[in-house]
Amino acid sequence: MSKIGVFICHCGENISATVDVERVAKEIGGMEGVAHAIDYKYMCSDPGQTFIKEAIKKYELDGVVVGACSPRMHEPTFRRACAEAGLNPYLCEMSNLREHCSWVHEKSEETTEKAIDLVKMLVEKVKKNKPLESIKVPVTKRALVIGGGIAGIQASLDIANTGHKVILVEKDPSIGGHMSQLSETFPTLDCSQCILTPRMVEVAQHPNIKLYTYAELESLEGFIGNFTAKIRLKAKSVNYSTCTGCGACIQKCPVKKIPSEFNAGLGTRTAIYVPFPQAVPNKPVIDRVNCNYYKRGACKICEKTCQVGSIEWDKEDEIITEQVGAVVLATGFDVKGADFFPEYGYGKFKDVLTGLQFERLASASGPTFGEIRRPSDGAIPKKIVFIACAGSRDPAKGIPYCSKICCMYTAKHAMLYQHKVHDGESTVFYMDIRAGGKNYEEFVRRAIEEDTVNYIRGRVARVYEKNGKLIVKGVDTLLGGEQVEIEADMVVLATAGVANCGSEQLAQKLHVSYDPYHFFAEAHPKLKPVETNTAGIFLAGACQAPKDIPETVGMASGAAVKVAALFSNNELVREPIVAVVNRLAPPLYSTCVGCFMCETACPYNAIEHEDIKGRDGSLIRTIARVNEGLCQGCGTCVAFCRSKSIDIQGYTNEQVYAEVMSLLND
Amino acid sequence: MSIHPDFEPKIVAFVCNWCTYAGADLTGTSRLKYATNVKIVRFPCTGRIDFLLLLKSFAQGADGIIVSGCHPNDCHYTSGNFHARRRWIAFRSILDMMGIDIRRIQYSWVSAAEGSKWADLVNNTVADIRELGPYSEYQKVADYIEKEGIDGEA
Numbered sequence: 001m002s003k004i005g006v007f008i009c010h011c012g013e014n015i016s017a018t019v020d021v022e023r024v025a026k027e028i029g030g031m032e033g034v035a036h037a038i039d040y041k042y043m044c045s046d047p048g049q050t051f052i053k054e055a056i057k058k059y060e061l062d063g064v065v066v067g068a069c070s071p072r073m074h075e076p077t078f079r080r081a082c083a084e085a086g087l088n089p090y091l092c093e094m095s096n097l098r099e100h101c102s103w104v105h106e107k108s109e110e111t112t113e114k115a116i117d118l119v120k121m122l123v124e125k126v127k128k129n130k131p132l133e134s135i136k137v138p139v140t141k142r143a144l145v146i147g148g149g150i151a152g153i154q155a156s157l158d159i160a161n162t163g164h165k166v167i168l169v170e171k172d173p174s175i176g177g178h179m180s181q182l183s184e185t186f187p188t189l190d191c192s193q194c195i196l197t198p199r200m201v202e203v204a205q206h207p208n209i210k211l212y213t214y215a216e217l218e219s220l221e222g223f224i225g226n227f228t229a230k231i232r233l234k235a236k237s238v239n240y241s242t243c244t245g246c247g248a249c250i251q252k253c254p255v256k257k258i259p260s261e262f263n264a265g266l267g268t269r270t271a272i273y274v275p276f277p278q279a280v281p282n283k284p285v286i287d288r289v290n291c292n293y294y295k296r297g298a299c300k301i302c303e304k305t306c307q308v309g310s311i312e313w314d315k316e317d318e319i320i321t322e323q324v325g326a327v328v329l330a331t332g333f334d335v336k337g338a339d340f341f342p343e344y345g346y347g348k349f350k351d352v353l354t355g356l357q358f359e360r361l362a363s364a365s366g367p368t369f370g371e372i373r374r375p376s377d378g379a380i381p382k383k384i385v386f387i388a389c390a391g392s393r394d395p396a397k398g399i400p401y402c403s404k405i406c407c408m409y410t411a412k413h414a415m416l417y418q419h420k421v422h423d424g425e426s427t428v429f430y431m432d433i434r435a436g437g438k439n440y441e442e443f444v445r446r447a448i449e450e451d452t453v454n455y456i457r458g459r460v461a462r463v464y465e466k467n468g469k470l471i472v473k474g475v476d477t478l479l480g481g482e483q484v485e486i487e488a489d490m491v492v493l494a495t496a497g498v499a500n501c502g503s504e505q506l507a508q509k510l511h512v513s514y515d516p517y518h519f520f521a522e523a524h525p526k527l528k529p530v531e532t533n534t535a536g537i538f539l540a541g542a543c544q545a546p547k548d549i550p551e552t553v554g555m556a557s558g559a560a561v562k563v564a565a566l567f568s569n570n571e572l573v574r575e576p577i578v579a580v581v582n583r584l585a586p587p588l589y590s591t592c593v594g595c596f597m598c599e600t601a602c603p604y605n606a607i608e609h610e611d612i613k614g615r616d617g618s619l620i621r622t623i624a625r626v627n628e629g630l631c632q633g634c635g636t637c638v639a640f641c642r643s644k645s646i647d648i649q650g651y652t653n654e655q656v657y658a659e660v661m662s663l664l665n666d
Numbered sequence: 667m668s669i670h671p672d673f674e675p676k677i678v679a680f681v682c683n684w685c686t687y688a689g690a691d692l693t694g695t696s697r698l699k700y701a702t703n704v705k706i707v708r709f710p711c712t713g714r715i716d717f718l719l720l721l722k723s724f725a726q727g728a729d730g731i732i733v734s735g736c737h738p739n740d741c742h743y744t745s746g747n748f749h750a751r752r753r754w755i756a757f758r759s760i761l762d763m764m765g766i767d768i769r770r771i772q773y774s775w776v777s778a779a780e781g782s783k784w785a786d787l788v789n790n791t792v793a794d795i796r797e798l799g800p801y802s803e804y805q806k807v808a809d810y811i812e813k814e815g816i817d818g819e820a
Contacts (some may be wrong), residue, residue, distance in 0.1 A: 099694030635714030
């Protein structure tokens with residue numbers, strides 16, 4: 001008979017407030033095969049784990065069930081404790097009494113009954129558990145970083161500086177991301193490009209970093225330590241090994257009126273272009289959608305201009321394959337644009353801008369060389385209104401969350417405006433000011449007190465045009481809900497930060513989870529903020545949630561450390577949750593009949609053919625065999641198998657049937 | 667009004683580890699309340715769920731069953747949820763033909779971010795099964811098979 005130890009955790013009061021934990025331990029203690037059952041305040045604490053270890057030795061336990069939080073939280077903790085006491089870690093299971101019971105039910109008899117049932121299920125399962133040995137797999141010590149904004153740049157540099165190779169993939173022609181578009185940064189007002197561009201150059205020159213710009217991830221296969229990445233190098237139409245970056249082609253290109261992405265649509269660019277003067281690499285690509293030659297088959301002026309013959313008209317997208325051991329996702333965010341604010345007239349009135357467009361106006365490298373001028377007529381606006389929370393914290397717009405950076409950049413925008421237009425008047429409509437962060441609150445106070453920015457607490461109902469002026473109609477909720485109307489020359493919307501376009505598809509390629517807003521999901525909101533649920537894939541920056549530069553850089557360094565820690569091992573230990581085909585003594589050999597339905601089911605090509613041969617070398621039968629290096633343990637093959645010959649360790653038919661039987665057998 | 671006022675349905679949920687189990691964890695972290703009738707059995711993937719388990723559950727006295735995993739395209743293992751979906755479509759018509767009440771089985775997708783959807787799914791399923799009343803038809807078949815053997819020769 002089994003000798004199972006059951007340990008019920010109070011989790012402080014998280015479980016014991018609604019579940020009668022003592023009764024659970026007492027009833028489970030009376031179950032057949034349970035040798036020891038106790039409850040304790042904090043099972044995961046050092047004394048709690050010691051109880052488990054001592055009980056394993058004292059009662060010679062052959063199985064352990066811990067009734068506590070989700071196994072997604074502490075299964076590794078308790079399995080490690082069991083291993084330390086000499087019990088095979090895979091003989092330990094967790095019953096989820098917190099997330100699936102005490103937190104979702106009121107204190108009642110039924111809640112305790114359910115807790116007892118949940119523990120019983122796992123006790124019956126553990127009776128059928130078998131000791132398993134971890135699988136060792138090699139590690140490819142090369143990282144893939146996706147996204148070349150400040151997050152990707154920081155992560156790449158940090159990993160490269162630990163001595164490991166990094167492949168950095170950026171979809172645009174240059175690295176730099178949103179940070180390169182910013183004018184000055186809060187709360188220090190230092191110039192964004194001045195602090196960013198040296199890092200961009202460092203990336204390009206680092207011996208450990210291989211940079212692919214104008215490239216996107218095509219697919220990712222494999223698992224932690226052993227990924228195969230296919231990267232699409234989009235056709236640049238320019239041979240970078242011969243191009244000197246002289247820029248003559250750009251000057252001669254006749255297609256000059258394409259809205260510049262870098263200038264958020266406020267400036268123009270040519271069809272052969274470098275996104276901005278400080279771009280890395282500082283070599284052009286041809287935008288095939290707008291180029292005359294690709295559109296109409298004639299022009300080729302750039303080819304005639306190019307003295308080194310670098311234009312490659314027939315170049316096609318190329319797909320390269322790289323082996324990597326870890327992936328850092330740093331794809332950043334996007335801002336909500338046109339059509340999202342019909343009531344604010346965005347897209348209808350030229351002088352209603354997004355925050356990002358204002359950044360370009362205020363930037364020395366922008367379309368107006370840093371002068372604040374209206375896009376409509378080039379005049380300097382004398383009255384400007386900033387609307388905070390344009391979209392954010394607005395469930396009606398589908399964005400209930402706070403975009404986090406807008407309070408700060410709005411204060412900065414108003415401040416920059418006052419510094420540039422001395423006789424100007426600026427007004428900010430806000431809901432609340434959220435200025436948590438070092439020197440942030442002081443910065444906002446400075447905008448209000450020193451730079452005399454007029455802050456009005458209230459929402460704006462609409463923006464409309466009257467006699468060539470923009471009328472901003474809102475309410476001042478601090479002065480008894482009075483209606484306010486301001487005539488403005490320019491309106492700037494602090495638009496919500498949203499997940500980057502295509503992030504859902506990217507998440508699906510990588511098999512990482514994402515939240516309802518398509519931001520990538522971290523493995524644990526507090527304790528695993530840079531990990532994803534997929535081992536070996538990490539997160540950095542605003543692709544996880546909107547965040548500012550210091551936070552992004554911190555997170556990127558955090559992800560880099562995780563990668564470096566992974567690469568400090570020569571081999572990894574993987575959970576032995578893999579499928580196995582049964583093997584029996586001759587003359588049966590296996591119940592597998594060799595139909596290979598499992599092969600059709602397997603998404604990882606982990607099913608191999610094994611020939612069973614007699615002593616004379618003659619073939620007796622061909623059966624399936626699982627390559628445990630490739631198997632990821634989904635178990636789809638198990639459900640496909642007609643003869644029940646393949647089973648998955650940790651979730652065997654025997655184990656799950658035992659769970660179901662215990663659940664209903666009373 | 668239900669005709670079985672004291673009936674407490676027994677419901678088993680077969681869920682995948684990556685989406686629905688995590689979603690149900692989120693229901694907990696968000697402290698959303700739901701009925702105590704559902705007990706979760708964790709699987710690596712819905713692709714792993716052998717649908718004979720569903721029949722076994724009915725044979726053991728389950729009144730209702732929930733099967734839930736990742737949304738299409740979101741499977742941690744690429745395609746397990748597609749296999750499960752296809753299996754469910756085939757299985758459902760067989761059950762229906764056999765005269766088994768397929769309203770007893772609730773097939774759904776709950777992602778790791780859909781804590782509230784899990785609470786709704788549980789509460790709605792419990793309400794539906796409560797309305798349908800206890801389920802013993804399949805149990806009778808199973809008892810008969812156990813006693814008489816599948817070919818009538820025990």
